[in-house]
Amino acid sequence: MSNLDQIAKLSGFSKATVSRVLNRSPHVSQATRESILKIMEELDYVPNGNAISLSRGQTMQIGMVTEGINEVMLPFLNSFVETASQHGYQTIIYTSGGDPAKELQAFEDMRRKRVDALVISTCVNDQALLGSYCKYGPIVSWQRMELPEIQSVAMNQYDGYMLGLEHVIGRGYTRIANAWGRPTSMNTSGRIQAYRDAARKYHLEVNPEWSQTGIYSIRQGEELIRGLLLSPGGHPNAILCANDMVAAGILSEARRLKVKVPEELAIVGFDNTELAHTLGITSIDNPIAAQAQNALYLILGKLGGKENGQQELEFQLVQRATT
Amino acid sequence: MSNLDQIAKLSGFSKATVSRVLNRSPHVSQATRESILKIMEELDYVPNGNAISLSRGQTMQIGMVTEGINEVMLPFLNSFVETASQHGYQTIIYTSGGDPAKELQAFEDMRRKRVDALVISTCVNDQALLGSYCKYGPIVSWQRMELPEIQSVAMNQYDGYMLGLEHVIGRGYTRIANAWGRPTSMNTSGRIQAYRDAARKYHLEVNPEWSQTGIYSIRQGEELIRGLLLSPGGHPNAILCANDMVAAGILSEARRLKVKVPEELAIVGFDNTELAHTLGITSIDNPIAAQAQNALYLILGKLGGKENGQQELEFQLVQRATT
Numbered sequence: 001m002s003n004l005d006q007i008a009k010l011s012g013f014s015k016a017t018v019s020r021v022l023n024r025s026p027h028v029s030q031a032t033r034e035s036i037l038k039i040m041e042e043l044d045y046v047p048n049g050n051a052i053s054l055s056r057g058q059t060m061q062i063g064m065v066t067e068g069i070n071e072v073m074l075p076f077l078n079s080f081v082e083t084a085s086q087h088g089y090q091t092i093i094y095t096s097g098g099d100p101a102k103e104l105q106a107f108e109d110m111r112r113k114r115v116d117a118l119v120i121s122t123c124v125n126d127q128a129l130l131g132s133y134c135k136y137g138p139i140v141s142w143q144r145m146e147l148p149e150i151q152s153v154a155m156n157q158y159d160g161y162m163l164g165l166e167h168v169i170g171r172g173y174t175r176i177a178n179a180w181g182r183p184t185s186m187n188t189s190g191r192i193q194a195y196r197d198a199a200r201k202y203h204l205e206v207n208p209e210w211s212q213t214g215i216y217s218i219r220q221g222e223e224l225i226r227g228l229l230l231s232p233g234g235h236p237n238a239i240l241c242a243n244d245m246v247a248a249g250i251l252s253e254a255r256r257l258k259v260k261v262p263e264e265l266a267i268v269g270f271d272n273t274e275l276a277h278t279l280g281i282t283s284i285d286n287p288i289a290a291q292a293q294n295a296l297y298l299i300l301g302k303l304g305g306k307e308n309g310q311q312e313l314e315f316q317l318v319q320r321a322t323t
Numbered sequence: 324m325s326n327l328d329q330i331a332k333l334s335g336f337s338k339a340t341v342s343r344v345l346n347r348s349p350h351v352s353q354a355t356r357e358s359i360l361k362i363m364e365e366l367d368y369v370p371n372g373n374a375i376s377l378s379r380g381q382t383m384q385i386g387m388v389t390e391g392i393n394e395v396m397l398p399f400l401n402s403f404v405e406t407a408s409q410h411g412y413q414t415i416i417y418t419s420g421g422d423p424a425k426e427l428q429a430f431e432d433m434r435r436k437r438v439d440a441l442v443i444s445t446c447v448n449d450q451a452l453l454g455s456y457c458k459y460g461p462i463v464s465w466q467r468m469e470l471p472e473i474q475s476v477a478m479n480q481y482d483g484y485m486l487g488l489e490h491v492i493g494r495g496y497t498r499i500a501n502a503w504g505r506p507t508s509m510n511t512s513g514r515i516q517a518y519r520d521a522a523r524k525y526h527l528e529v530n531p532e533w534s535q536t537g538i539y540s541i542r543q544g545e546e547l548i549r550g551l552l553l554s555p556g557g558h559p560n561a562i563l564c565a566n567d568m569v570a571a572g573i574l575s576e577a578r579r580l581k582v583k584v585p586e587e588l589a590i591v592g593f594d595n596t597e598l599a600h601t602l603g604i605t606s607i608d609n610p611i612a613a614q615a616q617n618a619l620y621l622i623l624g625k626l627g628g629k630e631n632g633q634q635e636l637e638f639q640l641v642q643r644a645t646t
Binding site for chain 2: 061071090094095097099105219274
């Protein structure tokens with residue numbers, strides 16, 4: 001008697017139902033699934049994972065590659081996990097802590113068919129090395145990539161940042177400071193380029209001390225604005241931030257320093273999160289959840305051998321009390 | 324010539340160094356690692372994952388089991404990932420989206436030796452079923468468990484919540500509202516019990532409408548306090564929250580409604596995050612990062628066959644401008 005027969009007999013369900021449980025089909029009730037799993041447990045039956053995968057040709061698991069997890073990427077992560085789940089896929093997140101060898105494990109797992117596809121949130125390995133894994137399965141990226149093989153769903157941050165710049169310039173601010181994020185990322189270079197172009201076009205007063213990279217957190221925002229407002233060389237009257245958390249730190253600290261917002265200091269966040277909404281911070285709406293859906297649609301298209309259409313996305317300025 | 328010999332010869336490094344790269348040892352410089360990986364890439368050399376695992380007896384990967392990822396669990400997740408990384412382990416996060424079958428994949432992966440151990444952040448399967456996997460490797464949990472086999476590093480929320488209650492009661496507030504989190508969690512039941520005990524002991528005015536569960540986000544905090552303050556049956560003069568985000572939403576909305584904080588409404592958050600610090604919200608310091616370290620130490624102890632000591636942890640009240 002095969003294992004399947006034995007489980008079917010002991011559980012009182014058909015072989016087809018047992019097979020559906022083994023294949024993680026959603027078309028089995030929770031009660032049925034549990035009683036079959038309990039029988040498997042009693043028999044100490046270990047389903048052969050590879051056999052299941054080969055018979056379906058898929059593991060129904062997608063790996064997400066990331067250095068670590070922070071508040072800014074949560075909307076991407078959660079939207080991807082949820083959309084993947086709706087299509088029957090489980091998302092497994094490989095954290096590397098910035099270690100290239102640990103990061104490579106995710107790519108090796110795809111090579112060994114332990115995951116069907118990979119989505120890169122952030123990566124640290126040489127892009128050409130990662131690109132060489134494209135032959136083993138679909139790889140898409142949220143981070144902007146210089147490599148054509150790995151399609152990215154990122155939006156050009158230049159456009160979003162320019163929206164914020166032109167908004168404060170239009171309201172009469174000319175001494176603009178910048179709290180940028182990761183210095184090496186293409187997102188940051190897009191934002192820097194937007195600032196340079198705006199400075200030239202609108203004849204802004206430029207002071208190198210007003211522009212800093214590596215600013216991500218509430219506390220960094222607080223420290224930055226303290227430094228800027230107390231600097232002897234004159235201080236900026238507007239600041240654009242890498243994200244809404246930095247903007248929240250700046251807003252709170254400005255209030256403690258009795259600086260009037262927006263009269264003496266305009267503040268613009270980025271990503272238009274709940275935090276910006278509740279604190280009344282002007283922000284740039286960045287459709288991150290929709291980018292994650294696009295990433296999954298790209299993967300599903302590649303797995304199914306066809307090109308899937310992408311949602312057209314754009315940034316929007318949401319004006320609130322800080323400008 | 325073996326693969327190892329060939330890679331060593333082509334890369335110009337010793338077999339020992341190549342072996343260290345294959346075994347993901349941290350004692351190899353980034354440059355060396357990259358040039359060896361490049362050679363492996365050129366040779367299209369796939370290291371045999373199982374062979375490596377068997378020779379070491381370990382995969383050096385730990386799985387984290389969770390329904391999804393939110394701001395509240397980020398400090399746990401990041402502390403665990405970082406501490407594990409310091410000990411050479413990669414953390415792989417299995418998201419289930421609340422689907423018991425997807426969640427079980429992580430446990431099946433440990434049974435098949437794809438991960439060495441599991442840490443549960445939150446889980447939805449029957450605990451007895453999950454406990455039956457303890458024979459395949461160490462399982463520890465952040466979520467409080469009713470099952471003795473799965474050791475939990477959670478702290479008793481009763482104590483932390485009581486700190487907040489006695490703080491506001493000591494400051495003269497008696498009409499206390501509660502914004503609790505997940506209704507079915509042991510964390511919530513500990514907090515509810517603390518409130519019941521305090522209400523009896525300090526003769527608090529109790530109104531069932533003032534206590535709600537399922538409140539996690541900034542927006543839910545805003546809605547909750549609008550409802551409470553506009554309710555005809557008299558309103559509370561203090562509120563304790565499931566987390567600092569809820570408290571931030573309540574504080575912002577109270578300001579918009581021109582309610583004086585803390586004179587007319589005292590607000591206490593939970594977790595003592597950067598958000599509570601910057602907005603000046605009284606909160607309960609919950610040493611979440613240290614709980615994650617304890618979880619890893621427990622796992623390392625079990626993998627090494629010995630009991631590791633745990634850090635003694637306790638809650639602390641951090642008073643700020645909202646009480």
